[in-house]
Amino acid sequence: MLGWFKKKLKKLGIGKKEEEVLAPEEIIQDAQEVEAEPEAPCVETDQAEEPVDVVLEAPPDAGPLPEEIVAAEDEAQPCAEEPQAVQEEPVVKKGMFQRLRARLSKTRDSFVRRVDALFLGKRVIDDELLDELEEILITADLGVGTAQDLIDDARSRVARKELSDPATLKAAIKEKILSYLLSVDRPAELVMPESGPFVIMVVGVNGVGKTTTIGKMAHKFVKSGQSVLLVAGDTFRAAAVEQLQIWGERVGVNVVSQKSGADPSSVVYDAIDFATNRNFDVIIMDTAGRLHTKVNLMEELKKIKRVMGKKLPGAPHEIMLVLDATTGQNGISQARLFDEAVGITGITLTKLDGTAKGGIVVNVCHDFNIPIRFIGIGEKMEDLRDFDPNEFVEALFGTGENGSS
């Protein structure tokens, strides 16, 4: 991700496959609507030159406590203090890979292990085997279209006598999946703005992990030396502002907010002024996952995008859709809906740690020409990974010893 941010943005576009598109109200899963309570306007900052008011209350679901985060960071990089500097990087990298592998274990069980079990003792690739393989791919949430393409490819390679036994078929499936993942991982074209901050607008339905991902992203940017400003654009849910403020405190970054119920466009308008005047590098804006009427959510997001562009030409530089991997195929419908409304330029897939539906990653890359920027593999600050197709496929298919199958 830092490569993505520092160097350039990836080229974007939309490619679609025919799949059933749900009505917006079916896709945007509702939760209990919370009445917004008016609160004092605030700009929480430790860098601001002007005096500011800070309103900070404990939100109900702010995620893990700071102590847990510190402990988790220690746990995440067990080899970081290795005395021999020359060995440090590979060892840490290996530890990171093993952690990713462990977090993807449910998906590996539901997908690769089932493929292994299917192939056990089989000597020939016949129609029955391919049909059963297709079923595994579909139930592992790779999507019907992706599964069909994989099986069609395998079938034609069998016909061309390129594949003869199940072991080569597994390698072929792995290779084809990697090709889907790499096809949207191409080099960037867009450069960082000449002046002003790089603006990221984060969107997604409620509960997918937008605010948490924003906190984690901010942590990554700060670690790479960027100054980050968070914008509390979810003015609908009463505790949303406080939840972002807590993340701001954890990460040590500023949060611009107004009272609950305020117009999110006005919040970001002020935030862009604030960031431009103080030379912030990055603005990350949180948005609501639901509003009183669902159709209005999309209209609200369109308005925010328009206002950003008027205030800072070229902004937003990234519209990041957050998808919850545990929702499986519903995520595909969400991606379509948000893309049609505001034009998605990057995707983060969260909660891959708790689900057997990780095949959705392959489905997203196959169905959309939108790069996956990050994957979320836990609730803690360091549990956001840059999406690396090779690493992901190895974590899924590899033995874990040396990354080979």
Ligand SMILES: Nc1nc2c(ncn2[C@@H]2O[C@H](COP(=O)(O)OP(=O)(O)OP(=O)(O)O)[C@@H](O)[C@H]2O)c(=O)[nH]1
């Ligand atoms: N296991 C796991 N949990 C996650 C991950 N990302 C987010 N969560 C959890 O998902 C829950 C919802 O996260 P939020 O960040 O509040 O989601 P949101 O999209 O901002 O929700 P709304 O503000 O209601 O729209 C929280 O309990 C997070 O800790 C992840 O990668 N793995």
Ligand SMILES: [Mg+2]
């Ligand atoms: Mg939120």
